Amino acid sequence: MRYMPLASATRELDAQPKLGPPAYVVLGMVRLGARSGYEIKQTVELSIRFFWTISQAQIYPSLEQLEHAGLIAGRSEPQGRRRRRVFEITAAGELALAQWLRSEEPMPFELRDVAMVKLFFADALGGQEALALLRRVRQRSEQQIATLEGIEPAARLVEQEGNAHPLLTLHIGIAFHRAMIDVCKEFEPQLAGEQA
Amino acid sequence: MRYMPLASATRELDAQPKLGPPAYVVLGMVRLGARSGYEIKQTVELSIRFFWTISQAQIYPSLEQLEHAGLIAGRSEPQGRRRRRVFEITAAGELALAQWLRSEEPMPFELRDVAMVKLFFADALGGQEALALLRRVRQRSEQQIATLEGIEPAARLVEQEGNAHPLLTLHIGIAFHRAMIDVCKEFEPQLAGEQA
């Protein structure tokens, strides 16, 4: 039996300093076949960009952390003389990812959208200008939908490889923006009727 | 004529260090009648919380910055012996707010939602567990809708005082979550059919 304060004992069991969402994102991307840090960044931009971002500067430390924890295995695989580390998920990694997905931790919905803020305060504008803002917001959503629909073929491909959920989140994104457009459209006549 | 590098001259014209979104949020809230820092925090929690948050620690410095810039005017108005500063928007403040609302700066849509990330990676789970996750996400949206609908009476009141846009953003929020629920519902049978 060892004598040490409880806090330290607990810390020893926990082992690693606990992974944050960015690390799980990297882990999940490796699982889906993104091999290098560079590929992960690209895949993120192509797939989850509209509900999660991650900068390159976060990816490499996350990879290190995950490898250290034994959740991914990396090896050097240079292209010619250009250095390159490629990673694969380990059995422990699969387990850790699934555990995170199952965990009952709260998932607060947090949107942080300047456009919505501007819309909220738009009564400070005249009717014509408020209408212009509303239309800019609508156009943004139309643009987003176009982008998301552009991704759909790729999502259908990963679906055929047994990953149907990327397509699901893509559809949610499209539905989000459609909903936004609908509410804006409904509101427009109310503004058009106003004098400046 | 003065001799100084261009950068300095420009900085001199700009005068203040430029306001960020949090400062404009505070400004807008003062315009809508929130008088003290404390009231602003409460109003934010009641109104824009689901698409923008702001911590108390940001509010007081923002108020100072805005007052310094002449966009709001504050005076001491203690309640008994309890100190209290109350603020009003100035003409310059109205102008600055409107200018911000009109400005053509890009408004990138940025959502940051762990639930969507988990959904995206949910193929790492068996069908039953993925279904459970999907239902948790759905319940979250149902909960959000209930909260938002609870706010609606208050939004209708401010509408009658001439501010119709808070109600608009509220409707957008409700529509968001309805859309999310719809897509989830559509997807559920696909998972229910799977073996674990």
Add this chain to the structure above:
DNA sequence: TTCTCCATGTAAGTAGTTACATGATTGG
């Protein structure tokens, strides 16, 4: 040879949160 892409790494800075500190008022 020059541009774009592949690839990794890090230092410095920003934006924001949590937690703490203080103290008065109101209502049960």
Add this chain to the structure above:
DNA sequence: CCAATCATGTAACTACTTACATGGAGAA
């Protein structure tokens, strides 16, 4: 008199971004 609420302020910390630095590979 005790708890909840009103009210302000700040120090320490965390998370994340931007910008810089380096260099090879392939294509025009």
